[in-house]
Amino acid sequence: MDVVYEDNHIIIVNKGNSEIVQGDKTGDKPLADMVKDYIKEKYQKPGNVFLGVVHRLDRPVSGLVVFARTGKALTRLNEMFRTKEVQKTYLAITGHRPPADEGELEHWLVRNEKQNKSYAYDQERVHAKKAVLSYKLVGCSDRYYLLEVDLKTGRHHQIRCQLAKMGCPIKGDLKYGAPRSNPDGGISLHAWRVRFIHPVSHKEICVEAPLPDDKLWQSFKPV
Numbered sequence: 081m082d083v084v085y086e087d088n089h090i091i092i093v094n095k096g097n098s099e100i101v102q103g104d105k106t107g108d109k110p111l112a113d114m115v116k117d118y119i120k121e122k123y124q125k126p127g128n129v130f131l132g133v134v135h136r137l138d139r140p141v142s143g144l145v146v147f148a149r150t151g152k153a154l155t156r157l158n159e160m161f162r163t164k165e166v167q168k169t170y171l172a173i174t175g176h177r178p179p180a181d182e183g184e185l186e187h188w189l190v191r192n193e194k195q196n197k198s199y200a201y202d203q204e205r206v207h208a209k210k211a212v213l214s215y216k217l218v219g220c221s222d223r224y225y226l227l228e229v230d231l232k233t234g235r236h237h238q239i240r241c242q243l244a245k246m247g248c249p250i251k252g253d254l255k256y257g258a259p260r261s262n263p264d265g266g267i268s269l270h271a272w273r274v275r276f277i278h279p280v281s282h283k284e285i286c287v288e289a290p291l292p293d294d295k296l297w298q299s300f301k302p303v
Contacts, residue, residue: 081114085287089153089280090146091115091131094289097142097266102133115147135161138237140252143170143271144289156279161234166276170229170239171218173268173296174248175258177225181303182216185242189235197255198237200245211235213242219300224251226300228272239269251296268296 082094095101095111103110116129131147132154146166148154160166187200188208201208212232219226227248229239237256243249244256250269252262262268275286291297 081111081118082290083118084144084289085285086149087278087281089148089150090157090278090285091119091149092144092146092274092287095137095142095145095271097140097264097292100139101136101145111145112147119149132157134158135166135234137271138240138269140266141269141271142266142289142292143269144168144274144287145271146274150280153279160276160279164232164234166274168231168234168271169273169275170231171270171272171291172227172229172239172243173224173251174227174243175224175251176248177220178215178217178227178246178248182214184212184214184232185246186210186212187242187245189238189241191236198235198241200241209233209235211238211242213239215243217303220303221296221299221301224296224300240267270297 084094085092093115099111100108101111112131112133116131119125120129134146134148134157137145148157188204189198189200189211190208191198214230216228217225218228240250240253240256249257250267252258253267254261270292273288278285
């Protein structure tokens, strides 16, 4: 487990793209339980360890996950995520160059629970939720393009769905139109940076996750 930041109230972990944040029907051990084990062992805590989950990443996505270590931090972080006071920046690899090297995408997303998939529309419709993100082309390799993505809203599969709608499905993301899967079963989307004001100390926290240990991620040159 890769811990990139911790204090008495918060712990931030760099998640692998095969790990789940919370338990699901697979029965696989979730990252939250691994973090609890880590805290219990490191600080020799008796009994149950408190850990609050304030947001999630899709299983095939890698990168930063923020957990709360105290009830005070959990309450305040939940409100900060709700009011968009936490800035989350992602990196995504796509096989298609976007139509513009930077821009803002605004769609209306409708979630299909049975398919575990969202659909993007240009106009508002019933049960749709507004989704907004900005993107910038920051790197390229022989065959792929690296996009930096800032979320303005937090919707189900938002980045995956909106980039696909733009004609740039994320590498390895078969659900949203990628031609083939990645060898490791993940998708090339990485929660790279998180920035917020600490809910207790009120100091600015800005943490970046190392890029995945993969030749493609390391091959990009700035545009």
